[in-house]
Amino acid sequence: xxxxxxxxxxxxxxxxxxxxxxxxxxxxxxxxxxxxxxxxxxxxxxxxxxxxxxxxxxxxxxxxxxxxxxxxxxxxxxxxxxxxxxxxxxxxxxxxxxxxxxxxxxxxxxxxxxxxxxxxx
Numbered sequence: 001x002x003x004x005x006x007x008x009x010x011x012x013x014x015x016x017x018x019x020x021x022x023x024x025x026x027x028x029x030x031x032x033x034x035x036x037x038x039x040x041x042x043x044x045x046x047x048x049x050x051x052x053x054x055x056x057x058x059x060x061x062x063x064x065x066x067x068x069x070x071x072x073x074x075x076x077x078x079x080x081x082x083x084x085x086x087x088x089x090x091x092x093x094x095x096x097x098x099x100x101x102x103x104x105x106x107x108x109x110x111x112x113x114x115x116x117x118x119x120x121x
Contacts, residue, residue, distance in 0.1 A: 010048075011051060024079060027040075036050060065110075067111065082105075085103040087101040088101040095116075
């Protein structure tokens with residue numbers, strides 16, 4: 001097992017969703033075609049895949065992917081200011097590890113986590 005590599009959300013209008021995530025990640029997509037748009041975020045891939053009219057796709061409410069942040073309180077407020085809906089308060093789950101849950105404006109789950117014991121560098 002090598003660890004998590006990609007987070008994918010689905011949307012009918014991938015450009016609208018990608019524009020919102022450009023604000024969240026503070027960077028533009030590195031790949032784009034008519035079916036999907038890809039971002040590279042600190043060695044991790046985030047994709048917006050198109051939902052085509054013939055597909056039946058449910059937005060999964062039980063999938064939880066958390067993005068690491070250095071200042072969870074500031075990021076939680078910043079993402080909410082971009083019209084994300086707060087799903088939970090920031091919770092200290094154990095030993096200073098804090099998690100918060102949001103929903104993007106398109107119905108996708110977006111979690112953030114601060115872990116003082118983890119360094120991606």
